[in-house]
Amino acid sequence: MRKILQNQQLRQLEIVEFLLDKQSVLLKDVSQELYISEKTIRKDIRAINHIFSPIEISANGEGISLVIPNNYSIDFIYSCFLEQSLEYSIAEYCFFYPNMTIEKLAKEYQVSDSTIRRTLNRLNSEFKKHDFELSGNPIIYSGDELHIIMFISALLKEKYTMRESIFPIDQFMFIQELIHSFYKKNKMIIDDFEEQKLTLFVLTSIIRRQQNTMKLIPSLMRSPNEFDFTVVHDADYKMKYSLYFNRALTEDELAIIFWIILNKTHVFNDGNIISIEDSLVKRKIEDYRMLVNNMKKRLGIAFENADDVALEMYNLVIMKPSKDYILHDPLSEFEKELRANYFDFNYIFDEICEDIFPNDTYTTYQKRYMKYQLFTQWSELYPQLKQTIKKPRVAIISNKHTGHADFLYNKLKYIYKDRIDIEIFSFKQLSIIIEKTNDFHILVTSIQGVVVKNGMRVINFSIFPTSHELYELDLMINEVKIELTQES
Numbered sequence: 001m002r003k004i005l006q007n008q009q010l011r012q013l014e015i016v017e018f019l020l021d022k023q024s025v026l027l028k029d030v031s032q033e034l035y036i037s038e039k040t041i042r043k044d045i046r047a048i049n050h051i052f053s054p055i056e057i058s059a060n061g062e063g064i065s066l067v068i069p070n071n072y073s074i075d076f077i078y079s080c081f082l083e084q085s086l087e088y089s090i091a092e093y094c095f096f097y098p099n100m101t102i103e104k105l106a107k108e109y110q111v112s113d114s115t116i117r118r119t120l121n122r123l124n125s126e127f128k129k130h131d132f133e134l135s136g137n138p139i140i141y142s143g144d145e146l147h148i149i150m151f152i153s154a155l156l157k158e159k160y161t162m163r164e165s166i167f168p169i170d171q172f173m174f175i176q177e178l179i180h181s182f183y184k185k186n187k188m189i190i191d192d193f194e195e196q197k198l199t200l201f202v203l204t205s206i207i208r209r210q211q212n213t214m215k216l217i218p219s220l221m222r223s224p225n226e227f228d229f230t231v232v233h234d235a236d237y238k239m240k241y242s243l244y245f246n247r248a249l250t251e252d253e254l255a256i257i258f259w260i261i262l263n264k265t266h267v268f269n270d271g272n273i274i275s276i277e278d279s280l281v282k283r284k285i286e287d288y289r290m291l292v293n294n295m296k297k298r299l300g301i302a303f304e305n306a307d308d309v310a311l312e313m314y315n316l317v318i319m320k321p322s323k324d325y326i327l328h329d330p331l332s333e334f335e336k337e338l339r340a341n342y343f344d345f346n347y348i349f350d351e352i353c354e355d356i357f358p359n360d361t362y363t364t365y366q367k368r369y370m371k372y373q374l375f376t377q378w379s380e381l382y383p384q385l386k387q388t389i390k391k392p393r394v395a396i397i398s399n400k401h402t403g404h405a406d407f408l409y410n411k412l413k414y415i416y417k418d419r420i421d422i423e424i425f426s427f428k429q430l431s432i433i434i435e436k437t438n439d440f441h442i443l444v445t446s447i448q449g450v451v452v453k454n455g456m457r458v459i460n461f462s463i464f465p466t467s468h469e470l471y472e473l474d475l476m477i478n479e480v481k482i483e484l485t486q487e488s
Contacts, residue, residue: 001326004123006087009084011036012047013081015041015044018034019064025064026063078328079159081327087123091151092155094139098138098139100139127143131143131144131147132144145216149204151326153203156200157196157200158325167203175202175203179195179202179258182228182231185228201260210247214256216256227262229251267311284314288311289311292306293310294356303381331368334371338371344385344481347482391421392442392477393420393442395425395456396412396423396425397430397445408444408465409424412444420477427447442477444473
């Protein structure tokens with residue numbers, strides 16, 4: 001939901017993200033890449049450095065770079081953007097204080113009524129894409145309950161990087177303990193990555209209950225007698241729930257605040273599958289099991305708990321009908337790692353998905369979660385892939401001064417790290433590379449007009465490689481990765 005940010009904030013976010021994985025960039029290169037004037041970039045840098053301190057964009061002799069102290073992370077950057085956004089601030093305020101009028105909001109934020117109306121329109125232009133909105137005067141959240149709570153819990157998670165900043169730590173820890181106990185009683189598994197999201201989801205649901213604004217569809221709810229709800233009879237849990245939330249902890253209450261995982265589309269074990277009447281759900285589960293088992297066969301890697309992981313993948317995907325993040329997907333770095341170092345895994349996964357789900361539209365985001373489940377739950381996957389990974393091999397030959405080949409080597413090593421294998425050859429070895437050697441996929445050289453006979457790709461680099469030359473090399477490397485995957 002980045003489009004909710006104002007244009008200036010979007011531009012500043014674009015600058016920061018452009019610099020994230022770069023050591024140093026010339027101001028003119030930033031300007032050309034992002035189509036922003038150098039004057040505007042300088043102005044934005046001053047604003048960024050004021051807002052994000054101690055994170056800053058610093059200038060040096062070679063250009064500008066993003067400096068993040070070791071005791072901070074990129075999460076802090078996104079938190080700052082949300083903190084500075086009037087739109088997201090109002091979205092949060094309207095959740096915690098329902099029935100606010102436009103006039104009261106204008107007074108609270110010291111802006112005009114028309115500014116509040118424009119802000120609400122901007123919010124609703126995105127919210128309505130997910131079947132909910134902020135409507136009326138007094139203003140309340142209405143529409144699809146799942147998307148409302150997903151949005152709010154995601155906003156709180158990204159804005160408040162320290163979880164106790166929005167909910168008291170004792171409340172947060174209590175809900176985590178309650179979730180753990182319920183999962184353990186029902187022989188269900190949850191990983192740490194999902195646990196924090198679910199905790200915020202439950203806390204957000206409790207607030208909706210307290211406000212009497214939660215609108216659930218009874219026909220989608222499962223009966224409490226399908227699960228072990230004995231945790232609600234624990235005297236300590238009952239006392240704390242009443243103390244923290246001024247509500248009684250009953251089976252019905254727990255079924256509602258846990259509704260994201262206790263609705264009729266979720267399945268936790270084979271016993272649940274037998275009791276499910278919906279044939280479409282059963283077919284979907286079988287499809288996921290087919291996906292996992294086909295991955296197992298294609299990769300030739302043992303997978304003892306394949307059926308259980310397939311069930312967990314199914315539950316995660318139906319639990320995420322849309323993106324459950326606001327500005328930054330924490331799994332984006334995981335995806336980069338996969339595409340950089342495990343291209344064959346990605347290729348095979350996408351191919352199998354197309355075969356099994358030809359008529360289903362899974363978003364990149366949902367597929368990312370499915371891959372994440374495989375990597376975290378398939379114990380033999382990572383070490384086996386690490387051993388069998390095939391990398392594009394790049395040869396470097398320069399006819400410039402002796403240090404030029406070393407310069408190219410270091411530059412490519414910095415860009416690609418261990419994703420490619422690189423070797424330097426002398427100018428005298430050019431004929432050997434051209435005529436006889438089939439050990440390399442790409443030849444990087446400063447020699448003009450080189451033609452090879454063994455199918456190896458050739459790219460000519462300037463003394464200082466241009467962005468276009470690096471882009472063309474990147475395309476070649478990706479082509480080689482596809483070929484290596486097909487060969488395997």
